[in-house]
Amino acid sequence: MPQPRVLISDALSKAAVQIFKERGVEVDFKPELGKDKDKLAAAIGDYDGLAIRSATKVTAKILENAKNLRVIGRAGIGVDNVDIPAATAKGVIVMNTPFGNSITTAEHAIAMMFALARQIPQADASTQAGKWEKNRFMGVELTGKTLGVIGCGNIGSIVAARGIGLHMKVIAFDPFLSPERALELGVEKVELDDLLRRADVITLHTPLTERTKNILSAENIAKTRRGVRIVNCARGGLVDEAALRHALDEGHVAGAAFDVFTAEPATENPLFGHPNVVCTPHLGAATTEAQENVALQIAEQMSDYLLQGAIQNAVNFPSITAEEAPRLRPFVALAERLGSFLGQLTEAPIKGLRIEYEGAVAQMNTRALTSAAVTGALRPFLQDINMVSAPVVARERGIVVEEVKRENAARDYESFVRVTVEAEDMPRHAGGTVFQDGKPRVTEIRHIAVEAEFAPNMIYVRNADKPGFIGAFGSLLGQAGVNIATFSLGRDKPGGDAICFVAVDEPVSPELLQAIEAIPQVKRARAVRF
Secondary structure: OOOOEEEEOOOOOOHHHHHHHHHOOEEEEOHHHHHOHHHHHHHHHHOOEEEEOOOOOEOHHHHHOOOOOOEEEEOOOOOOOEOHHHHHHOOOEEEOOOOOOHHHHHHHHHHHHHHHHHOHHHHHHHHHOOOOOOOOOOOOOOOOOEEEEEOOOHHHHHHHHHHHHOOOEEEEEOOOOOHHHHHHHOOEEOOHHHHHHHOOEEEEOOOOOOOOOOOEOHHHHHHOOOOEEEEEOOOOOOEOHHHHHHHHHHOOEEEEEEOOOOOOOOOOOOOOOOOOEEEOOOOOOOOHHHHHHHHHHHHHHHHHHHHHOOOOOEOOOOOOOOOOHHHHHHHHHHHHHHHHHHHHHOOOOEEEEEEEEEEHHHHOOHHHHHHHHHHHHHOOOOOOOOOOHHHHHHHHOOOEEEEEEEOOOOOOOOEEEEEEEEEOOOEEEEEEEEOOOOOEEEEEEOOEEEEEEOOOEEEEEEEEOOOOHHHHHHHHHHHOOOOEEEEEEEEOOOOOEEEEEEEEOOOOOHHHHHHHHOOOOEEEEEEEEO
16 A cells, blocks of 8 residues: 655644654645645645645635545644535545644633733833823723623633633523533523623633624624623624624723634724724634644544544544445434434524434444434534534533434334434424435434435425415425425324425525415424535
């Protein structure tokens, strides 16, 4: 077997080069290529692996030239600089290091909090300008203040612990934080409105999703107590920056410290220039220790994959051995899509997931399948989650994950997988199998038999089994110019509850979905994507 070759196209720690060499991987260290996409595209065809940080943009065009590429390793957590669908289509594994810089990022948030409380950057600039404005920079103590943590996952929990160490009262809003985990951390779990009303300092530690975008909107900023200070070292877009600037100008918000911005690199921003704002250029992970840690981790992970076929911390594939992959791959897709389907139907906080395996699949390595189901269910809430970090994230947030195996399945399929999402409002469940063509199918929703392939754009409808529904539904889609690809129906009994699961050729507009929900027989309609 020829020696695998890896290209490092970013300013990765040279300790990574040594790891590759020691493991028997040929490595070229060319950090200048990360800034020149044309040269990178010309060179990438010679390599089995590509190790990057954030400067290298791995586009579909670059991947077209990557004839031998098997793995991309991102030293860090964010993989938005990699075209993951294009990489997946090429069969390229994308790995990251999701936990390598958690402490560093948490410490930066604490540092920003102190800088904000004591106006350190402003006082430094004034003093070095030859002024002595001792009475101008009146700060506040953090001791005894209430720290509101939005998102109490891996990084947020570290910030909470540091806040407790500073003798602050820590309250946390996180739909996934269980009362038991909150007690263990020593924080008080609260609803968002309560946190906004009570917190002296608000710090954000949540991924950017449709549900968290502008979580600090103009409306929510107005709910905060006067004199609040806001810290964002998580993701740009969590705060409405224009609304925050207005609140700063009005004096409602006493100060803000931001390490991340809606548009980066941030050469201009509504917050820039305000005297009570502290800004840094996305330095959350920028410490020697963190960069060394993630560089060593990604070198080890890539070497393990290239030499042994082992997969760790993969964004687009679960952790399984190379021998298991061909047999497990279609069931991984099935479990992930069942979880995704249920996650997209769920709005209430998730308390637990149960994955049932019946028949031949119960004898397989189901850990990868369970991770895939958890990933699918949580991804609508946590976009950075991957199939390796999913069990850790679920455990940290108090989500109970249960596997049930029945090797002798009493049904028509050789293998059957059912996923149940236990949410605070109600449980939701769906099941499916893999047919001989290798394609996963959903065969059961709410214990009602259906048979449907998964498609990129689908409409799920729960309705009363009464005449007129199908005609009205089809007419609405026709009037909207939406073409139906497949149409699957099921019911529990004549005149009872029915399920309609339809694949369409394009995304469904909110207006069309609203019209479907207005059909008299419809109890619920939801657009889902896979």
